[in-house]
Amino acid sequence: MEVSREVMKIPDDFDSEIALHMYKTAVTIRKFETKVYEIFNLNFIPGTMHLYRGEEAIATGVCANLTDTDYITSTHRGHGHCIAKGADIKKMMAELFGRRNGYCKGKGGSMHIADFTIGMLGANGVVGGGIPIATGAALSCKLKAQMEGLNRMNVCACFFGDGASNQGANFHEALNMAAIWDLPAIFVLENNLYAMGTAIKRTCKLENLSDKAKAYGMPGITVDGNDVVAVYLETRDAVERARHGEGPSLLECKTYRHYGHSKYDPAKYRPEEEKDEWVNNRDPITRFTQQLVEFGIDEGELTNIDAQVDSEIDDAVEFAKAGEMPKPENLLEDLYTEGT
Amino acid sequence: MAEERIITYRDALNEALREEMRRDPTIILLGEDIGKYWNGAFKVTGGLADEFGEERVRDTPISENAIVGCGVGLALTGFRPVCEIMFGDLITLAMDQIVNQAAKSRFMFGGQSSVPLIVRTPFGAGGSYAGHHSSSYEAWFMHVPGLRIAVPSTPYDAKGLLKTALRMKDPVMFFEQKFLYNSKGHVPEEEYTVPFGKADVKRQGDDVTIVATSKMVLTALEAAQALEKDGISVEVVDPRTLNPLDEDTIVKSVQKTSRLVVVHESADRGGISGEIIKVAIKGAFYYLDAPPVTVAGKNCHLAFAPVLEQFGSPSVNDIIDAVKGIV
Numbered sequence: 001m002e003v004s005r006e007v008m009k010i011p012d013d014f015d016s017e018i019a020l021h022m023y024k025t026a027v028t029i030r031k032f033e034t035k036v037y038e039i040f041n042l043n044f045i046p047g048t049m050h051l052y053r054g055e056e057a058i059a060t061g062v063c064a065n066l067t068d069t070d071y072i073t074s075t076h077r078g079h080g081h082c083i084a085k086g087a088d089i090k091k092m093m094a095e096l097f098g099r100r101n102g103y104c105k106g107k108g109g110s111m112h113i114a115d116f117t118i119g120m121l122g123a124n125g126v127v128g129g130g131i132p133i134a135t136g137a138a139l140s141c142k143l144k145a146q147m148e149g150l151n152r153m154n155v156c157a158c159f160f161g162d163g164a165s166n167q168g169a170n171f172h173e174a175l176n177m178a179a180i181w182d183l184p185a186i187f188v189l190e191n192n193l194y195a196m197g198t199a200i201k202r203t204c205k206l207e208n209l210s211d212k213a214k215a216y217g218m219p220g221i222t223v224d225g226n227d228v229v230a231v232y233l234e235t236r237d238a239v240e241r242a243r244h245g246e247g248p249s250l251l252e253c254k255t256y257r258h259y260g261h262s263k264y265d266p267a268k269y270r271p272e273e274e275k276d277e278w279v280n281n282r283d284p285i286t287r288f289t290q291q292l293v294e295f296g297i298d299e300g301e302l303t304n305i306d307a308q309v310d311s312e313i314d315d316a317v318e319f320a321k322a323g324e325m326p327k328p329e330n331l332l333e334d335l336y337t338e339g340t
Numbered sequence: 341m342a343e344e345r346i347i348t349y350r351d352a353l354n355e356a357l358r359e360e361m362r363r364d365p366t367i368i369l370l371g372e373d374i375g376k377y378w379n380g381a382f383k384v385t386g387g388l389a390d391e392f393g394e395e396r397v398r399d400t401p402i403s404e405n406a407i408v409g410c411g412v413g414l415a416l417t418g419f420r421p422v423c424e425i426m427f428g429d430l431i432t433l434a435m436d437q438i439v440n441q442a443a444k445s446r447f448m449f450g451g452q453s454s455v456p457l458i459v460r461t462p463f464g465a466g467g468s469y470a471g472h473h474s475s476s477y478e479a480w481f482m483h484v485p486g487l488r489i490a491v492p493s494t495p496y497d498a499k500g501l502l503k504t505a506l507r508m509k510d511p512v513m514f515f516e517q518k519f520l521y522n523s524k525g526h527v528p529e530e531e532y533t534v535p536f537g538k539a540d541v542k543r544q545g546d547d548v549t550i551v552a553t554s555k556m557v558l559t560a561l562e563a564a565q566a567l568e569k570d571g572i573s574v575e576v577v578d579p580r581t582l583n584p585l586d587e588d589t590i591v592k593s594v595q596k597t598s599r600l601v602v603v604h605e606s607a608d609r610g611g612i613s614g615e616i617i618k619v620a621i622k623g624a625f626y627y628l629d630a631p632p633v634t635v636a637g638k639n640c641h642l643a644f645a646p647v648l649e650q651f652g653s654p655s656v657n658d659i660i661d662a663v664k665g666i667v
Contacts, residue, residue, distance in 0.1 A: 131409070335446065
């Protein structure tokens with residue numbers, strides 16, 4: 001499919017509470033990433049960063065279908081997944097600052113944020129590295145349901161990019177395994193058209209990467225990944241199938257990142273007109289705002305959410321700045337659960 | 341005293357899995373051909389699918405990376421997976437999940453999680469299996485912080501260490517020399533475990549310490565017996581686990597004998613002997629009467645023709661020569 005400028009209309013019977021929750025999520029991701037981008041240069045944040053700005057609709061629409069007992073696995077571009085799954089942006093920001101009050105006490109940074117209390121099994125620095133782990137988490141959901149005699153399972157949503165879908169050991173093995181065992185997994189392929197600087201057209205002959213699902217005998221769907229509503233509704237179907245033992249799905253979400261691959265990438269390999277089209281005509285936040293207004297949400301309500309998120313982001317930065325720096329010897333902690 | 345119960349190394353491992361699976365419903369086995377149709381390439385999982393069902397003893401596709409990766413996902417979410425990699429050489433196909441995921445998760449996440457995962461693998465030379473089915477790669481994992489490593493040499497240790505591994509919270513690499521599976525030894529009927537990080541002195545001696553691992557413990561004991569006839573008293577120390585490594589027992593033995601030979605099957609260069617000799621030098625430098633030596637695999641791959649394969653791995657005579665060279 002070609003992603004057009006058209007977006008989905010929010011169905012009349014859509015739960016407005018979910019709609020507003022998704023708006024807050026998407027805006028929080030947008031403002032979090034924008035803030036992080038701005039403060040890069042203030043030397044608070046070591047290392048590099050892969051920002052999710054532009055792709056907010058996917059994490060938002062997918063995770064709005066999940067609860068705290070469902071799992072997700074994430075990628076090197078994981079801030080959006082964390083926020084959408086319900087992570088605390090204060091502890092996220094502190095982790096980016098490398099502080100003791102961050103999620104990983106400064107040991108993981110941007111690429112390894114995790115929150116096991118809400119089923120966020122970790123961002124992952126290895127492209128595709130989280131996919132087999134998601135298969136294992138989905139097997140865990142299935143086995144737990146069996147042990148407890150439940151018909152309805154928790155699920156695992158697995159985020160990864162177009163580049164990862166070319167990975168043999170991680171993508172192929174894990175999707176095949178999830179399919180043969182009918183595991184409750186939703187494989188969310190975020191196709192932002194580029195793996196670092198290499199266009200997906202140069203590394204895969206398929207127009208729609210969801211066609212890869214055929215190889216595993218699972219449903220494969222391509223959706224406009226810049227349309228929160230479309231992502232939410234397609235994921236809802238996939239999650240329902242997964243919860244009821246009907247196995248995994250592959251959901252390709254076509255999208256575009258607003259920034260370069262990482263901190264210092266100006267992304268000159270992307271044509272200006274392409275970038276302009278995606279950033280200015282298909283921006284997921286702008287579109288979702290319009291969708292919500294057409295649905296009948298009061299614009300003032302959205303503005304209030306914006307202001308609330310601004311203040312939460314400011315609080316997160318203050319929390320991070322106030323955080324204690326790790327001591328050198330903290331390095332040697334947390335390696336083993338038992339012993340040294 | 342009760343009569344000794346003699347069983348094979350294979351059955352000892354099978355008992356460990358069976359007993360712990362009865363005790364702990366979260367133990368899940370994953371691997372190629374480990375279920376009821378084949379019972380494991382080396383039959384270690386024989387009968388387990390019959391007793392515990394195919395949900396807990398899972399035949400997988402030939403997907404080493406996903407076997408371990410699926411194990412990591414299970415381990416992070418409350419289960420205790422045991423992944424079998426059919427041959428130690430094929431562990432290369434699962435290295436990312438072992439090194440980058442299993443070993444690093446807890447650390448990278450600041451201690452939020454544990455990864456109670458076991459990777460079991462038959463390894464080592466002896467059957468003319470050639471280059472892709474004979475290697476010994478345990479040294480690689482000694483270099484990776486976060487992994488525990490077991491290299492049992494006897495049925496007693498195999499069972500006791502596997503039972504301990506099945507109760508630990510961190511990832512364990514469990515190396516089984518495939519030509520030990522039929523070896524026999526005493527394994528008590530009653531419950532016991534063997535701790536990680538505690539070496540076993542398999543033979544007491546005064547003149548030379550041999551530190552040997554896995555099947556090389558048996559080879560070293562044979563050499564020690566032959567050397568006794570020549571009036572050389574050899575102590576054989578079996579570390580049993582490489583991480584944690586029982587440095588204390590190694591150092592004390594070398595302080596007593598003043599001479600050290602390290603024996604392992606894997607290639608000499610960059611092998612575990614370097615680490616063991618480092619421990620001995622740090623702890624017993626002034627006690628040494630001769631430079632420590634190694635008897636290890638050649639710095640070469642294992643080969644097919646029996647004469648070539650045998651030349652590649654340490655023999656009883658190699659050990660005898662090495663000992664005589666420093667006494």
